[in-house]
Amino acid sequence: MAYFPLFVNLNDRLVLIVGGGKVAARRAASLSGFGCRIRVVSPEICKELRRLLKNGQIDWLQKKYETGTLLDEGRPAFVLAAGPSGVNEAVVRDCRSLGIPVNDASQKERCDFYFPGLIRQGETVIGVTSGGTDHRLAASLSAVVRDYMKERGESRGEKQRKKEPGPVDLHVHSTASDGSLTPSELVSLAVKNGLSAIALTDHDTVSGIDEALTAAGEIEVIPGIEISCIYEEKELHILGLFIDHHSRGLACFLEAAAARRKERNRKILEAFQRDGFQLSWEDLLSGHQETTVTRAHFARALLKKGYVSSVDQAFREYLNPECPYYRPREAILPKEALEAIRSAGGLSVLAHPCQYRFGWNKTEVLLSYLKDLGLDGVECWHSSNHIEESRKLRSLAEAYGLFPTGGSDFHGAAKPDIELGRGRGNLRIPYSVLENVRRHRHF
Numbered sequence: 261m262a263y264f265p266l267f268v269n270l271n272d273r274l275v276l277i278v279g280g281g282k283v284a285a286r287r288a289a290s291l292s293g294f295g296c297r298i299r300v301v302s303p304e305i306c307k308e309l310r311r312l313l314k315n316g317q318i319d320w321l322q323k324k325y326e327t328g329t330l331l332d333e334g335r336p337a338f339v340l341a342a343g344p345s346g347v348n349e350a351v352v353r354d355c356r357s358l359g360i361p362v363n364d365a366s367q368k369e370r371c372d373f374y375f376p377g378l379i380r381q382g383e384t385v386i387g388v389t390s391g392g393t394d395h396r397l398a399a400s401l402s403a404v405v406r407d408y409m410k411e412r413g414e415s416r417g418e419k420q421r422k423k424e425p426g427p428v429d430l431h432v433h434s435t436a437s438d439g440s441l442t443p444s445e446l447v448s449l450a451v452k453n454g455l456s457a458i459a460l461t462d463h464d465t466v467s468g469i470d471e472a473l474t475a476a477g478e479i480e481v482i483p484g485i486e487i488s489c490i491y492e493e494k495e496l497h498i499l500g501l502f503i504d505h506h507s508r509g510l511a512c513f514l515e516a517a518a519a520r521r522k523e524r525n526r527k528i529l530e531a532f533q534r535d536g537f538q539l540s541w542e543d544l545l546s547g548h549q550e551t552t553v554t555r556a557h558f559a560r561a562l563l564k565k566g567y568v569s570s571v572d573q574a575f576r577e578y579l580n581p582e583c584p585y586y587r588p589r590e591a592i593l594p595k596e597a598l599e600a601i602r603s604a605g606g607l608s609v610l611a612h613p614c615q616y617r618f619g620w621n622k623t624e625v626l627l628s629y630l631k632d633l634g635l636d637g638v639e640c641w642h643s644s645n646h647i648e649e650s651r652k653l654r655s656l657a658e659a660y661g662l663f664p665t666g667g668s669d670f671h672g673a674a675k676p677d678i679e680l681g682r683g684r685g686n687l688r689i690p691y692s693v694l695e696n697v698r699r700h701r702h703f
Contacts, residue, residue, distance in 0.1 A: 271295035279343030280305035316646035425456035425691035431667025436468030438556035440672030443472035466505035503606035524589035641666025643683030
């Protein structure tokens with residue numbers, strides 16, 4: 261019996277996958293581009309699923325399937341049974357009793373629907389299935405259609421898409437602070453990655469912006485900054501977008517902040533040297549005399565000298581607040597950071613809220629507090645966010661009248677798993693986000 265093709269809107273809907281093997285991974289990877297919430301139920305998962313989990317594309321319920329699991333997080337749109345046959349049989353039985361559509365990867369006779377081979381180009385989606393009777397035929401047809409779609413890349417629809425601006429990345433770092441690429445190299449990589457705009461947001465410095473603007477050419481470079489400040493003994497980062505990087509008021513603020521940072525760095529370096537570490541100021545600068553030295557520079561110097569095997573280890577063992585070589589610096593308050601950004605005509609944004617690990621209640625208190633001080637926006641999309649975290653942040657931004665923005669927090673070699681404009685593979689900030697930010701500028 262042939263099955264009727266039906267295309268379904270899965271945005272924000274829950275899909276449950278029972279099983280942790282490669283079949284489950286293929287199903288999850290295919291679904292991840294359609295806006296649904298994917299939950300995998302299995303005691304163990306394969307490396308492909310672990311990669312999707314790390315990228316925030318799935319959630320994992322680490323346990324054996326049992327009756328009742330289907331409704332743990334609300335009623336799913338459908339269930340994919342991709343485990344051992346006996347487990348799949350139980351899943352199918354439970355789904356039938358609850359009226360939930362189910363696909364059994366181990367036995368086609370138990371399927372309410374088939375999971376098709378997918379070909380996608382933009383908004384065009386084509387599904388191919390042989391009803392479980394001839395997988396080779398379905399694969400061949402999929403290949404033919406895929407080749408046709410590729411050859412048709414210059415169709416009117418594709419040409420129209422090419423006229424539309426590419427994605428943006430509104431949080432990136434260069435060698436002016438703790439990134440590994442110069443501002444010019446950063447612009448070149450942004451062009452290569454198909455971005456239409458980047459915001460250069462180095463830590464407590466604007467020294468790389470002129471170089472980036474000169475190199476810009478094909479893409480828009482937004483002058484920005486990332487200012488560190490202290491809230492309840494926790495370090496926060498506030499982004500400034502569309503700043504006048506030649507503002508005298510901002511320059512005075514940054515000179516004072518640089519003096520505080522330099523004094524802190526001197527204390528950290530002296531502590532290392534006192535304990536026999538062969539580190540010098542030149543090791544920290546690494547050939548970039550104008551860079552703003554951060555703890556990341558210490559981490560990279562320790563790695564280069566062979567004291568640690570990774571940047572992560574350097575932070576864990578030496579540089580995090582609970583470690584012996586950490587030194588606090590004189591606190592900059594959020595009010596000061598926000599006023600400095602406003603004085604330069606910029607828009608202020610709370611960077612990566614989930615990294616502070618406040619929990620949602622305290623995050624909401626923080627947003628309310630900063631909003632009263634003049635905060636303009638929230639970084640809702642970030643390389644470290646899961647899908648649900650980004651969704652929750654967008655909801656909070658709307659509730660507090662703050663615009664949403666996003667960026668990869670790209671540093672280059674310092675964070676090698678993060679790509680410019682793509683994060684850990686799960687990030688794409690559409691140009692419309694930048695357009696919305698632009699509408700909030702202070703004139």
